[in-house]
Amino acid sequence: MIVAQQKPIKDIAQMINDCKKVLFVGCAGCVTVCLAGGEKETAVLASAMRIKRILENNPLEAITYTCTRQCDPEYIASLDNQVKDVDAIVSLACGVGVQYLAERFKDKWVVPALDTKFIGGSTVHGVWEEKCGLCGECILHRTGGICPIIRCSKSILNGPCGGSQYGKCEVNKDIDCAWQLIYDRMKALGKLDKLMEIQPPKDWSKSRDGGPRKAIREDVMIDE
Amino acid sequence: MPEFEPKIVAFCCRYCAYTAADLAGSMRLQYSPNIRVVEMPCSGTIEHGVLLNTFEKGVDGVYIAGCNLGDCHFLKGNVRAIKRVAAVKKILDEIGLGGDRLEFFHVPASEGTKFAKVANEMTERIRQLGPSPLNKSAAGNAQKEGGQTA
Numbered sequence: 001m002i003v004a005q006q007k008p009i010k011d012i013a014q015m016i017n018d019c020k021k022v023l024f025v026g027c028a029g030c031v032t033v034c035l036a037g038g039e040k041e042t043a044v045l046a047s048a049m050r051i052k053r054i055l056e057n058n059p060l061e062a063i064t065y066t067c068t069r070q071c072d073p074e075y076i077a078s079l080d081n082q083v084k085d086v087d088a089i090v091s092l093a094c095g096v097g098v099q100y101l102a103e104r105f106k107d108k109w110v111v112p113a114l115d116t117k118f119i120g121g122s123t124v125h126g127v128w129e130e131k132c133g134l135c136g137e138c139i140l141h142r143t144g145g146i147c148p149i150i151r152c153s154k155s156i157l158n159g160p161c162g163g164s165q166y167g168k169c170e171v172n173k174d175i176d177c178a179w180q181l182i183y184d185r186m187k188a189l190g191k192l193d194k195l196m197e198i199q200p201p202k203d204w205s206k207s208r209d210g211g212p213r214k215a216i217r218e219d220v221m222i223d224e
Numbered sequence: 225m226p227e228f229e230p231k232i233v234a235f236c237c238r239y240c241a242y243t244a245a246d247l248a249g250s251m252r253l254q255y256s257p258n259i260r261v262v263e264m265p266c267s268g269t270i271e272h273g274v275l276l277n278t279f280e281k282g283v284d285g286v287y288i289a290g291c292n293l294g295d296c297h298f299l300k301g302n303v304r305a306i307k308r309v310a311a312v313k314k315i316l317d318e319i320g321l322g323g324d325r326l327e328f329f330h331v332p333a334s335e336g337t338k339f340a341k342v343a344n345e346m347t348e349r350i351r352q353l354g355p356s357p358l359n360k361s362a363a364g365n366a367q368k369e370g371g372q373t374a
Contacts, residue, residue: 009318040273044315047276052319055357 001030001121002094003128004037004114006045012090013052015111019060019087022049024113025079025101026066027093034128036114037092039066045092045113070097076104083108118150136206136213142194144185149202151178157199230284230350231359234259234343237267239297240333241289247336255340256347267291267328268301275312279321282359285350289331289342302330324353 006012016022024046032038046062053060065082068075070093079101083089088109091098094116102110118130133150139157140147149155153163153171159179163170167180186192204210236242242263248255260283264270267290278286288309290302306328313323327349329342 009315040271043273044276047273047280048315048319051276051280051321051358055320 001033001119002096002116003034003118003120003130004031004094004116006036006041006092006114007112009045009048009052012045012111012113013049016049016060016088016090016109017058019109021061021063021086022088022090023079023082023086024049024062024064024090025070025076025092025097026064027070027091027097028066029069029071029093031093031097031114032066034122035126037094039064042066042092045090067093067097070100073100073104076100079105134207135202135204136210137203139199139202142197142199143182144189144191146178146182146185148178148182151176151181157202228351228355230258230347230355231282232256232259232285232287232343232346232350233262233278233283234346235262235264235267235270235286235288236331237290237297237302238263238265240291240295241267241329241331241339243333244289244331244336244339247333248339249336251336253336253340255343258347258350259343264288266296266298266301267305268296268298268303270305270308272308272312272315275309275326276315279316279325279356279358282356282361284353284356284359285325285327285346287327287329287342287346289329289339292330292332295332321356321358322353325350325356 024042026032026037026039026042028038035041042064046064050060050062063082065079067078070076070091083105086108088111089101089105090111090113091101092113094114095112098110098112119132119134120128120130122128130150132147133155135149139149148157148159152159153169153175154161159182160177164177164180167177169175169177183195186195236245242261245261267288270288275286288305290305291297293302296302309326309328313326316326317323327346331339331342
């Protein structure tokens with residue numbers, strides 16, 4: 001999932017300081033699962049903003065709505081009637097959702113309430129870790145299911161480097177050395193010979209180095 | 225000018241504080257009439273949004289009363305409530321209402337005296353803090369009496 005975290009309340013308040021009526025839009029996708037921008041978080045933020053603005057003698061009318069997803073046009077279409085008389089829209093989605101709202105509601109001031117952090121998953125309740133580097137060409141079959149692109153601080157393909165000490169990364173002793181994990185797992189699987197294959201330089205044009213990316217499935221496209 | 229009488233909501237776990245309230249009554253203990261008790265199946269069922277909404281409705285103070293650590297009927301509900309209260313106190317500080325208006329207390333079922341003590345303590349704390357700026361009735365009364373609103 002995409003993992004995001006809420007911005008400080010004062011920063012969000014600053015963005016909508018001159019607005020009298022604001023629509024807070026949550027997203028029932030990834031940000032609900034990482035407890036940053038779901039229905040509950042949207043209600044809490046709206047409530048906090050209403051209280052803050054009353055205390056500042058600048059009352060705010062804050063309404064809320066949570067879309068099934070903000071990253072699909074059909075799910076934000078249901079906002080069309082609600083945005084008509086608002087001065088601003090605060091999106092509690094990832095950066096994708098904010099852009100979808102800004103694109104659909106061209107005459108509205110759309111602002112983000114979250115900082116989009118990374119692609120990852122939860123380890124225990126309340127803790128999320130980065131797991132995928134979105135490199136565009138997965139190599140997990142060569143590395144025992146452990147991604148060196150994002151979990152190795154240097155993203156090296158033929159590790160470990162000299163900074164690996166007692167299974168930890170030199171960047172921070174709380175970070176596991178991804179290449180130590182890869183070695184241990186491949187050893188347990190009896191596949192250490194696969195690590196002897198030297199990996200050539202990665203084609204980063206399939207990642208962000210090739211500019212913004214697009215994925216197309218022509219077989220599912222609907223002709224107009 | 226009459227003394228400010230705070231309006232306080234006490235979310236009480238049925239396995240401890242709510243039972244302690246019954247005991248306080250049986251013991252004929254006198255405690256602050258300013259609290260409004262809400263029975264909860266467990267203090268751990270409290271949510272951030274409920275606490276903020278309670279303040280938005282204009283109450284001057286809120287507290288959650290749960291079991292002693294290790295005594296929760298659902299094992300860790302009170303631990304979760306303590307963490308949520310801490311998080312909402314931080315929000316209240318950030319938005320300017322003040323986290324002191326919210327608190328968590330441990331009130332075992334066997335301690336009616338502690339239930340009364342906590343009710344009095346919280347009432348006194350909120351009285352010192354003054355009416356919540358969101359409490360329209362308190363602000364109105366203060367203005368009628370020529371006092372200052374917070």
